Amino acid sequence: MARAIESVGIPTVLVMMYKQVADALPSPRVCYVRFPFGQPLGEPGNTDQQRVIVEDALHMILHATEPGVLREMPYRWRRENYARILSDRVNYLSQPSRLAAGD
Numbered sequence: 001m002a003r004a005i006e007s008v009g010i011p012t013v014l015v016m017m018y019k020q021v022a023d024a025l026p027s028p029r030v031c032y033v034r035f036p037f038g039q040p041l042g043e044p045g046n047t048d049q050q051r052v053i054v055e056d057a058l059h060m061i062l063h064a065t066e067p068g069v070l071r072e073m074p075y076r077w078r079r080e081n082y083a084r085i086l087s088d089r090v091n092y093l094s095q096p097s098r099l100a101a102g103d
Contacts, residue, residue, distance in 0.1 A: 002028050006067065013057045013064075015040040019072070028067040031057050035077050048082035049075075055089075 002012040006028050013029040016022045017040055022030045033040055033053065042049035052075070060071055 011061045013060050015053060015057055019070075022070055026068070027070075029060050029064050030070045031060055032070060032072045033075065034073075042082075043078070046082065048086055049080070052080075052082050052085050 002014060003026070005012050011028070013031060014022070014027050015031045015033060016027075017033055017035055017037060019032050022032055031053070035042065041053045053073070056073060060069070064071070
């Protein structure tokens, strides 16, 4: 499905839990997460965790312009403080130098 969508000029990214499968498939862009099967975006109800994963996947669409890119996400199941990660991102992006640069 991703290749068909890409063929009409719409970039895609897959969030996958099995690196071996991601390596074997000709996928355009892949974010690899070390999460349990069936929960590629994180724990049910953990909106901070889910937002971090979705933001990272969208960031990959913007910056991985060539197909075939696989990025291993640094997050570990139930070991991260996702609220803090989001807060740090907001603080980083709200710095005057970042606003002027358009990051």
